[in-house]
Amino acid sequence: MFTPIALEAKNLVKYFPTGHQGLLGRPTKELKAVDGVSFVLRQGETLGIVGESGCGKSTLARLITRLLDATSGEVILDGKDITSIKGRELRAVRQKLQMIFQDPYSSLNPRHSVGQIISGPLEVQGIIPDGGVKKRVQEMMELVGLNPEHYNRYPHEFSGGQRQRIGIARSLILNPSIIIADEPVSALDVSIQAQILNLLEKLQQELGLSFVFIAHDLSVVRHIADQVAVMYLGKIVEMGPSADVYASALHPYTTALLSAVPVPNPKMRGASGRIRLEGDVPSPVDPPSGCRFRTRCWKATDLCALEEPALADAGGGHLVACHHPMEASERAGKPHSDR
Amino acid sequence: MSSQKPVLIVENLSVSFATPDGIVHAVNDLSFVLHEGETLGIVGESGSGKSVTAASLMRLNNSVTATSTGRVVVAGVDVLSASEADVRRLRGSEIAMVFQDPMSALNPYYTVGYQIAEAYEVHHPEASKAQVNAKVLEMMTKVGIPNPAQRADEYPHQFSGGMRQRIVIAIALVNDPKILIADEPTTALDVTVQAQILDLMLALQVENGMAILLITHDLGVIAEVARDVLVMYAGRVVEKADVEDLFEIPTHPYSWGLLGAVASLEVSSRGHLRTIEGTPPSLLNLPSGCAFHPRCSFASENGSRCTTETPLLVQKGPKHSFSACHLPVERIVEIGQKVGN
Known part of the structure; x- marks a missing residue:
């Protein structure tokens, strides 16, 4: 519990202007992509952020890494808010905070050799490491399981999994303390996913990294995360230690999400207690009043439309934002709690 | 199982493509039979030949670069050697397909109602406008689209991903085909929507009695939906089993690896x-x-046999599982029991 804090987000908000009237008209509406998100990432830990498309998880990653500017809120790194810093100060922050992207095809410049790609951050920061750039790059290649002799090859000569290793080497070359990984394995085949997940865990142990790991795949997040945050329409609806959230989900949305994941065991087919959500996620331009999940929630009451539930501790650091959290008895018969 | 009528017979199908770099052998010597009302899953990673197989069943591969040998028999017609007119008659009416990405499968310039109607009119040129419209509404209701009369006049971009996939399913099923090929039908969708679409496909299968060929990389989806499974690797079937047997006693080293690599809930x-x-x-x-x-940790147990001789698909173990592996049966069953659940 006393592990020092690596990164803290306080009430982060990002609204995108939308709904332009006419060619030169002003935006009339706001798309609330991230709407008041707070979390704490502790050193050496992994925070998993899960949610369906459009829940704001990628926007959140870009706010933390300052690839997007927040509408309001703070991101605190080493006791300082980094949401409004600029220039040299921001560049210094980027040394500590690096990102791994989803698509290993579009995130590597096809005209640059692997050596140029991995050494890119050194060039931007104007750092010449002891022993030279090439030596450092080759050390990184070795660390992530690439053959250092492939220094002069180009991205198209590598498979998807190897490309993701190149992206990981690039993110590690500045010795960052925090890595934001946005869907780092979702573009890869399962057998390659497992290789990359194992690599990330190995690197975390060897280098003492803290991870924010964003994914839509609940089983991948369960495998890698210490803490999990579940997002729905720009808000965190449930957050807590991974084991607690998966074993005893409190928010109906989390329960439904877990229950929708196909279980790789044919004997569990048609298990009782399956929850099927109706309909789709509402538009973040005009989210429902009160609790944003209420339009798809089978437990919703009048209260849910009137009052937005606050994210509150339900015990043991397990936070939930719901007026009618799940009872233990309601979870019985769920496929993943049966065994 | 065997009492049911076979609706699709594939015999020794091989597909290769001529490319500037040489010949790509995408599918090698594939055989299977699909019966009425059955669900067959094909699982494999990218490049295993599963999508090329799907395309071959409707002869959708590029006719210039692709060379197909073997037989694909649908309704008594060999799809690979029949005339274009004959194949066209089969497409849609006997065998239909649902694609991975519902956005690129639909034409953004036409209303969804028009696109469903078009698929129907191709095989029912005699139908009156009123009949076609009634059919469009019937299909949209069937696949669970609320307000069909109003939504039929909307364009694909006005629908969410899950709703678009429902439209694609409506188009595929409008002529009541006997075989539905679903190539990664839920890969582009969120899990909660994926569950809705899989439920819908199974419900429609019960209603229409069609056979489904489900192609996916997701073993979870296979476990939930398929009855029989083909595991493909590098263009070949390496294991063929009943879905329960596959997960209980998998009989091929690649299947062992796949099952072990899945991060589980x-x-x-x-x-x-x-x-x-x-x-x-x-x-x-x-x-x-x-x-x-080259990736098998058991290959050394067989001396040089694995590097010189292509294993045949033969029955292994106590279950009716077939696999293509040189390991002795006892060894396969021993490891399979450890890996399975």
Whole structure:
């Protein structure tokens, strides 16, 4: 519990202007992509952020890494808010905070050799490491399981999994303390996913990294995360230690999400207690009043439309934002709690 | 199982493509039979030949670069050798397809109602406008689209991903085909929507009695939906089994690796995932013997056999599972029992 804090987000908000009237008209509406998100990432830990498309998880990653500017809120790194810093100060922050992207095809410049790609951050920061750039790059290649002799090859000569290793080497070359990984394995085949997940865990142990790991795949997040945050329409609806959230989900949305994941065991087919959500996620331009999940929630009451539930501790650091959290008895018969 | 009528027979299907770099052997010597009302899953990673197989069943592969041999029999017609007019008659009415990405499968310039109607009119040129419209509304209701009369006049971009996939399913099923090929039908969708679409496909199968060929990389989806499974690797079937047998006693080293590599919701410990080392081979230059041998940790147990001799698909173990592996049956059953659940 006393592990020092690596990164803290306080009430982060990002609204995108939308709904332009006419060619030169002003935006009339706001798309609330991230709407008041707070979390704490502790050193050496992994925070998993899960949610369906459009829940704001990628926007959140870009706010933390300052690839997007927040509408309001703070991101605190080493006791300082980094949401409004600029220039040299921001560049210094980027040394500590690096990102791994989803698509290993579009995130590597096809005209640059692997050596140029991995050494890119050194060039931007104007750092010449002891022993030279090439030596450092080759050390990184070795660390992530690439053959250092492939220094002069180009991205198209590598498979998807190897490309993701190149992206990981690039993110590690500045010795960052925090890595934001946005869907780092979702573009890869399962057998390659497992290789990359194992690599990330190995690197975390060897280098003492803290991870924010964003994914839509609940089983991948369960495998890698210490803490999990579940997002729905720009808000965190449930957050807590991974084991607690998966074993005893409190928010109906989390329960439904877990229950929708196909279980790789044919004997569990048609298990009782399956929850099927109706309909789709509402538009973040005009989210429902009160609790944003209420339009798809089978437990919703009048209260849910009137009052937005606050994210509150339900015990043991397990936070939930719901007026009618799940009872233990309601979870019985769920496929993943049966065994 | 065998009392049911076969609706699709595939015999020794091989598909290769001529490319500037050489010949790509995408599918090698594939045989299977699909019966009425049955669900067959094909599972494999990218480049295993599963999508090329699907396209071959409707002869959708590029006719200039692709060479197909073997037989694909649908309603008594060999799709590979029939005339274009005959194949066209089969497409849609006997055998239909649902694609992975519902956005690119639909034409953004036409209303969804028009696109469903078009698919129907191709096979029912005599139908009156009123009949076609009634059919469009019937299909949209069937696939669970609320307000069909109003939504039929909307364009694909006005629908969410899940709703678009429902439209694609409506188009595929409008002529009541006997075979539905679903190529990664839920891969582009969120899990909660994926569950809705899989439920819908199974409900429609019960209603229409069609056979489904489900192609996916997701073993979870296979476990939930399929009855029989083909596991493909580098263009070949390496294991063929009943879905329960596959998960209980898998009989091929590649299947062992796949099952071990799946991060599971049920595993609470954060253990090391078992992986398959290396990457799938290039189809331009397949390894000699068993194509899986460079990644197989059991290949050394058979001396040099795995590197020289391509294993045949034969029955292994107590279950009705077939696999293409040189390991002795006792050894396969021993490991399979450990890996399975």
